Structures are given as C-alpha cells and as structure tokens.
Amino acid sequence: MERSTPPSLIVHKTDWKAALLLGVAICLLALACMNIIQRQSSLAGLWLPTALLIPVLFHHHFRQWLPLLCAAALGIAAAHAVMGTPLTHYLPYLINNLIEASLSATLLRRMLPAQDPLSGLSSWVKFLLIAVVFCPLVSSVIMMLFILHIHSPAELQSRFATWFMSEAVAILALTPLGLIYQRGYFTKNLTSKRFFELFLTLILTLIAGFLALKWLPYTFAFITIPLLWCAIRLPRIEAFIIFLSMTLMIALLHTSGIITVQPHTTVQIPQGLIFLPLLLILMPANAMAMAMHSLRTEKSHITQSENRFRNAMEYSAIGMTLVSPQGKLLQVNKALCHLLGYEADYLTTLTFQEITYQEDLGKDLTLFRQLLDDEIQSYTMEKRYLRRNGEIVWALLAVSLVRDEDHNPLYFISQVEDINELKHTEMTNKRLSEALHEEKELLHITLNSINEAVISTDRNMNITFMNPVAEKMTGWTEQQAQGQPVNRIVLISKGPDGPMIDNLMQFDINENLHSSVERSLVLHGHETGLFDVQLAVSPLRTLKDEPIGIVLVLQDVSKSRELMRKLSHSASHDLLTGLANRGSFESSLKKALNLTATRQQIHTLAFIDLDRFKAINDSAGHAAGDELLRQLSALMQEHIRNSDRLARLGGDEFALILFDCPMEQGLITVQQLVDKINAYPFMWEGKMYRIGASAGLTQICNPYVSASEFMAQADMACYTAKRNGRGQVFKYEADQKTATAHAPHSSQPPQTGRE
Numbered sequence: 001m002e003r004s005t006p007p008s009l010i011v012h013k014t015d016w017k018a019a020l021l022l023g024v025a026i027c028l029l030a031l032a033c034m035n036i037i038q039r040q041s042s043l044a045g046l047w048l049p050t051a052l053l054i055p056v057l058f059h060h061h062f063r064q065w066l067p068l069l070c071a072a073a074l075g076i077a078a079a080h081a082v083m084g085t086p087l088t089h090y091l092p093y094l095i096n097n098l099i100e101a102s103l104s105a106t107l108l109r110r111m112l113p114a115q116d117p118l119s120g121l122s123s124w125v126k127f128l129l130i131a132v133v134f135c136p137l138v139s140s141v142i143m144m145l146f147i148l149h150i151h152s153p154a155e156l157q158s159r160f161a162t163w164f165m166s167e168a169v170a171i172l173a174l175t176p177l178g179l180i181y182q183r184g185y186f187t188k189n190l191t192s193k194r195f196f197e198l199f200l201t202l203i204l205t206l207i208a209g210f211l212a213l214k215w216l217p218y219t220f221a222f223i224t225i226p227l228l229w230c231a232i233r234l235p236r237i238e239a240f241i242i243f244l245s246m247t248l249m250i251a252l253l254h255t256s257g258i259i260t261v262q263p264h265t266t267v268q269i270p271q272g273l274i275f276l277p278l279l280l281i282l283m284p285a286n287a288m289a290m291a292m293h294s295l296r297t298e299k300s301h302i303t304q305s306e307n308r309f310r311n312a313m314e315y316s317a318i319g320m321t322l323v324s325p326q327g328k329l330l331q332v333n334k335a336l337c338h339l340l341g342y343e344a345d346y347l348t349t350l351t352f353q354e355i356t357y358q359e360d361l362g363k364d365l366t367l368f369r370q371l372l373d374d375e376i377q378s379y380t381m382e383k384r385y386l387r388r389n390g391e392i393v394w395a396l397l398a399v400s401l402v403r404d405e406d407h408n409p410l411y412f413i414s415q416v417e418d419i420n421e422l423k424h425t426e427m428t429n430k431r432l433s434e435a436l437h438e439e440k441e442l443l444h445i446t447l448n449s450i451n452e453a454v455i456s457t458d459r460n461m462n463i464t465f466m467n468p469v470a471e472k473m474t475g476w477t478e479q480q481a482q483g484q485p486v487n488r489i490v491l492i493s494k495g496p497d498g499p500m501i502d503n504l505m506q507f508d509i510n511e512n513l514h515s516s517v518e519r520s521l522v523l524h525g526h527e528t529g530l531f532d533v534q535l536a537v538s539p540l541r542t543l544k545d546e547p548i549g550i551v552l553v554l555q556d557v558s559k560s561r562e563l564m565r566k567l568s569h570s571a572s573h574d575l576l577t578g579l580a581n582r583g584s585f586e587s588s589l590k591k592a593l594n595l596t597a598t599r600q601q602i603h604t605l606a607f608i609d610l611d612r613f614k615a616i617n618d619s620a621g622h623a624a625g626d627e628l629l630r631q632l633s634a635l636m637q638e639h640i641r642n643s644d645r646l647a648r649l650g651g652d653e654f655a656l657i658l659f660d661c662p663m664e665q666g667l668i669t670v671q672q673l674v675d676k677i678n679a680y681p682f683m684w685e686g687k688m689y690r691i692g693a694s695a696g697l698t699q700i701c702n703p704y705v706s707a708s709e710f711m712a713q714a715d716m717a718c719y720t721a722k723r724n725g726r727g728q729v730f731k732y733e734a735d736q737k738t739a740t741a742h743a744p745h746s747s748q749p750p751q752t753g754r755e
C-alpha cells in the first residue's frame with residue numbers, strides 16, 4: 001500500500017522529547033499493570049506498554065524507532081527495577097514486547113493509511129487481525145520458546161493464554177486511541193460543554209458497568225449496552241476513551257476483588273482467559289464506533305457535497321437549472337432568473353419547452369431524447385430563449401443527466417450561459433468581415449489594375465505583397481518574393497550606374513524629385529532590364545502608430561524621362577549640327593573658369609568663323625550650306641579630345657574650349673582644325689566646293705577675368721584673323737589688347753567656289 005506520511009508526522013531529527021515521554025509513560029503503565037493486576041501469576045493480566053508503543057512507532061518514521069524502542073525498553077526496565085524483578089527474569093519478556101510492537105507497527109504501516117489509519121470498518125478489521133490477533137499470537141509463541149524448559153505443560157498453556165489475552169485486550173483497548181489521535185485534537189474539538197458531556201457519559205457508563213458487574217446477571221451482556229450506546233452517540237475518539245476507561249475499571253475491580261469476571265457457572269475458566277469477556281465486549285463496541293464513524297463521515301461528505309453543489313448553483317454566474325425528465329424546471333438559480341427575466345417561483349412552474357425559442361426547440365428536444373435514451377452522455381448547443389418581456393436571448397446550453405443506482409433518469413443538470421452579446425458581436429464581426437473582404441477584393445482589383453508597382457513589407461522589411469506591375473518590373477513573382485528582404489528584390493540605384501539605395505525606409509523622396517535626369521532613380525529588374533522609376537515610400541502603421549512595415553510605390557517613368565532627356569538635349573544643343581549651343585557653351589566656359597580657380601588649370605578658348613560661307617548658300621543653296629555646316633562640325637569634333645567642348649554659336653560661327661591646354665598646344669590644335677577646313681572638299685550635287693575658316697584664340701589662366709571678357713578676346717582675335725586675309729589663326733595679346741597671327745603651317749586658304 002502506498003503510504004503518504006502526513007506533514008505533522010514527518011520527523012527529521014531524533015525526537016528526544018517524544019522518546020523521554022514515551023519512556024516515562026511506559027514505565028508508569030508497566031508499574032500500574034504489574035502493581036494493580038499482577039496477583040496469582042508472574043504475568044500481568046493486562047499489559048498496556050506494548051499497546052502504547054505500537055501507535056507511537058506507527059506515527060514515527062523507521063529512522064526514529066531506535067531511540068523510541070530504547071526509551072520503551074528503559075521504561076519497562078525501570079518499572080521492573082522498582083518492583084525488584086531480576087534482569088534475567090524479565091529481559092526475554094521485554095525483548096518480546098519490543099519485537100511484538102515493532103512487528104505490529106510495521107504491518108500496520110504497510111496496511112493502513114498514515115493520515116487516518118482507522119477510517120472505517122475495513123481498516124479496523126485489518127487492525128484487529130494484525131494487532132489484536134496475529135502479533136499477540138506471534139509474541140505468545142516467542143514467549144513460549146523462552147520458557148519451554150522451565151514450566152510444566154499445564155502452566156505453559158496457562159501462560160500462553162495469559163500472555164495472549166493481556167496483550168490482545170490491552171491493544172484493543174488502548175491502541176486504536178493512539179492510532180487515531182492527532183495532535184491538538186482535544187484543544188480543537190473538546191469545548192468545555194463537550195468535555196462536560198464526555199465526562200458525564202464516562203461516569204454514567206462506568207457506573208452502569210459497575211452496577212451490571214456487581215448485581216446484574218449475564219454481566220457482560222449488560223455492560224455491552226452502555227458501551228454500544230457510547231459507540232453510537234460519541235465521536236470515535238471519545239468512544240474509545242470510554243472503552244479504555246471501562247477496560248481499566250473492570251480490570252481494577254476484578255483484581256481488587258470487588259467484582260469477579262468469573263461467570264457464575266460450574267466451569268472454572270482458566271486464569272489466562274479471565275479477560276476473554278472483556279475482549280468480546282470491546283470488539284462489538286469498537287466495531288460499532290467505527291461503523292458510526294464511517295456513517296458520520298459519509299453523511300458529512302454528502303452534506304458538504306450538497307452544500308457545495310447548492311452554493312455552486314446559487315452563486316454561479318452562469319444560469320443553472322435542474323430539469324425533470326419531462327422537461328419541468330425543478331430548481332433554478334439567480335443567474336438564470338436574471339437571464340430570462342422571471343421570478344424563481346414562476347420559472348419553476350414552466351417547462352424548458354415553454355421558454356425555448358420555437359426554431360431551436362426541435363434540435364434541443366432531439367438531443368434531450370438522445371440523452372434520455374443513453375445514446376449520448378451530455379450535449380451542448382447554442383439556442384435562443386424567450387425572456388418574459390418577449391425578447392430573444394442567445395445562450396450556450398450544456399446538459400447532463402443524473403441517474404439513480406438502477407440507471408433510471410432522475411433529473412437533468414442544465415447550464416445556461418449568456419452569449420447574447422457574444423452572438424451579436426459575432427454577427428457584427430461577420431458583417432464587418434464581409435465588408436472587409438469586399439474592401440480587400442476592391443483593393444486587390446485596384447492594385448492589380450493600376451500602372452504603378454505596389455510592394456508592401458512587414459515590420460522586418462520582408463515582402464508581403466506585390467501587384468502584377470511590380471512582378472513585371474522586378475522580374476519576381478509575388479510567390480517568389482514573399483518573405484524575401486525587400487532590398488534583395490527591389491534594387492534601385494541613383495542613375496543607371498550610380499550607387500544603390502541600401503535603405504529604402506530612409507529614402508528621401510524630395511531628393512529624388514530634385515535630382516537631375518542622369519541621377520534619377522533606376523530600378524534594376526531581375527532579367528527585365530532597367531526602368532526609370534519614381535519612388536514613393538510610405539510607412540504602414542497600426543492605429544496605435546506602431547510601425548508594421550512599408551509600402552513602396554514605383555512608377556515607371558522611362559518614357560517621360562526619355563522625353564525630358566531629349567528636351568534637355570535640345571535645350572543645350574544646336575539642332576542642325578548636334579553640337580553644344582551658345583547657352584551650353586557658356587556653362588562649359590564657367591566650368592573652365594572654376595577649374596582655373598580651383599586647380600590652376602590653363603585652358604584655350606577659340607573662336608572659329610567660316611570664310612565666305614555665304615557664297616555656298618548663294619551658289620548651292622541653303623540646304624547645301626546646312627549640310628556643309630553638319631560635315632564641318634563632325635570634322636572638327638573628330639579632331640579634338642572628348643574632354644574638349646565644341647559649340648556652334650550661330651550661323652557659321654563656332655567656339656571651342658580646349659580644357660587644360662596651354663596656348664602653344666591650343667594654337668597647334670586650332671591651326672590643324674583650320675587647315676582641315678581649308679582643305680575640306682565639300683561635294684554637293686556632283687560638284688565640289690571649298691571654303692575656309694578663320695580662328696581667334698585666347699588663354700584662360702586668370703580666374704578673376706569674366707567669361708564674357710574671354711569671349712570678347714577670342715572674338716577680337718578671330719576678327720583680326722578675318723581682317724588679315726582669312727584662313728588664319730590669331731591669338732589674343734592681353735597687354736596690347738590686340739591679336740597676333742599664328743604662323744600657319746599649311747597653304748593659303750582656298751578661294752571659295754566650285755572647282
């Protein structure tokens with residue numbers, strides 16, 4: 001049997017106090033037993049020390065037994081010492097007492113629960129068989145072994161009976177009390193009134209017992225009556241106290257000779273069995289006390305359980321009702337009355353069918369019948385009840401059936417939980433969810449049909465949604481992109497070859513709006529190429545303003561940006577020749593001046609004017625003039641560096657900046673250009689024409705001189721070149737405000753005209 005030691009009984013250290021008390025108590029009991037009862041025999045007729053030792057050992061852990069057994073041994077030894085018994089005489093008996101108590105306590109600990117060892121009749125019977133019958137028999141046999149050699153068979157028989165009876169009666173009288181006693185019982189339970197009652201009952205019982213023993217015939221039959229009366233009336237501990245008191249009184253009266261327990265028969269009862277009647281009256285009394293205890297415990301359990309159920313029902317926040325098998329409401333609680341708006345008295349005159357909403361009654365009745373027919377153990381359903389004021393209220397009904405021992409239905413227990421609000425909220429939620437679904441659908445359709453790419457992310461910047469345009473532009477399907485970091489899917493740079501934008505969240509939309517066309521945002525699609533895009537990044541936030549992700553809107557602006565590029569190009573370039581125009585050239589000139597200021601670079605500025613160009617127009621037509629301008633532009637462009645800047649200022653006038661180029665080198669380069677133009681054979685409609693060019697140069701080396709001043713200087717040098725016979729290159733002389741000719745390497749300029 002599984003033993004659970006109650007906390008109060010767990011002793012971790014040696015309980016010296018208990019051992020001392022035990023030793024003293026056993027010494028006194030042994031003295032009493034030896035003094036009062038020992039008369040004709042060397043064995044006492046009633047031996048209480050073992051009866052006390054058994055429950056003490058029972059309530060202590062095995063580890064505590066040694067000091068307790070020692071204390072008990074010392075107590076018995078002390079009593080014998082007082083009585084003057086030699087050690088050799090009593091030592092075997094003492095050891096036998098200790099063996100018997102240990103065996104009995106061990107078996108009882110195995111067979112009985114620790115918390116309440118004698119809780120009912122069955123545990124008492126176990127106690128009886130172990131402690132009152134078996135163990136005393138074992139110790140009697142052991143005792144016989146000690147004295148076999150010294151006594152005659154008749155005396156052995158008598159001693160066997162005396163030993164057994166003295167142990168059995170004492171254990172039956174005292175040990176149950178020790179087993180069931182719990183520390184603090186009397187202080188907790190025995191009020192002065194109850195103590196007085198106990199005392200009175202004890203006195204009356206003892207007097208009744210004494211009178212029966214002294215004067216009535218069938219002595220023990222009459223003694224049983226007050227004992228049974230005590231067993232029925234008193235709690236078991238108090239009944240056991242009276243049984244013990246009665247036992248002690250009878251033993252005392254008998255040994256003192258006031259009464260005799262010897263029956264008035266001719267048959268002489270052996271001395272050893274003199275207390276056999278005591279054993280016989282104690283057993284039914286004990287059994288009755290135990291039966292009554294069980295009955296009281298059971299009654300208390302039932303009362304408690306009833307109280308619990310009544311309280312649970314009455315104070316439950318959920319409506320509860322007991323319903324008869326016919327459907328009548330037998331008992332209802334406050335919560336149900338409140339839910340349905342009826343008085344309890346009126347509600348109990350109705351049936352559940354009468355308060356059920358008609359549409360829900362069919363299902364309820366079906367389940368009700370299934371429960372009655374034992375097809376199901378219980379059922380729950382959502383149903384509507386009709387309130388007294390005609391309102392309909394939603395409730396969650398849970399029904400179970402209580403049956404009697406013969407399995408006949410007694411009543412239903414129904415729990416009715418108010419779910420009215422929940423139900424209405426559910427309906428509202430359903431409507432909301434439908435509306436939400438519609439909104440979502442609408443949103444999806446809108447997002448699918450717009451021309452912008454829309455991409456949303458979660459708070460960890462992982463993609464959660466992409467519309468079809470986004471799929472097309474990024475080159476990823478929504479399924480592939482979902483859960484991927486947005487930076488892996490949406491690759492955006494500033495300009496086609498510019499740096500990538502690492503953090504889209506930090507992206508400044510204003511910066512994008514004001515950046516040049518070249519630095520505008522470009523989306524790098526996965527195998528879909530580059531897209532000029534306009535990007536808008538918006539954070540997604542909850543109602544509590546907590547960030548939950550971002551939404552990217554990418555607009556493909558490739559076409560408009562191409563148009564802008566064209567517009568920008570035509571604004572800065574000459575339409576006929578494709579060279580830079582005057583405005584653009586002036587910007588380049590400012591740039592050159594900046595470089596001079598910041599890096600001390602020297603540049604050469606040249607003015608080139610075609611000679612006698614008018615004659616081509618006049619002789620071959622304007623279209624020929626245009627074509628010649630185009631060809632000469634291309635010719636000049638071919639012979640300068642990419643870093644140099646050639647512009648058509650208007651008519652047949654060109655300007656050239658040779659960046660980071662000193663005058664000497666500039667003169668050589670421009671002279672080569674003039675020579676090329678002079679030698680250029682222009683074919684038009686099968687005829688060849690020749691023209692020439694004059695050029696004026698100046699050096700940009702002073703950042704404090706204005707751009708227009710440099711232009712004027714170059715213009716002046718060019719003018720001088722023209723005036724000096726055309727086809728020449730002149731450089732501007734700063735100190736003299738004049739221009740000087742550059743020694744030409746080539747031949748004289750050709751005469752314009754058809755060859």
Ligand SMILES: Nc1nc2c(ncn2[C@@H]2O[C@H](COP(=O)(O)OP(=O)(O)OP(=O)(O)O)[C@@H](O)[C@H]2O)c(=O)[nH]1
Nearest residue numbers: 610611612613614615617622623625626650651652
């Ligand atoms: N075909 C054509 N002719 C132009 C264009 N712009 C200006 N012209 C003409 O180019 C000529 C320029 O005049 P000038 O510089 O005096 O003519 P030029 O014959 O080169 O005279 P010099 O420079 O003194 O040698 C004018 O006849 C203009 O009508 C153009 O875009 N296309």
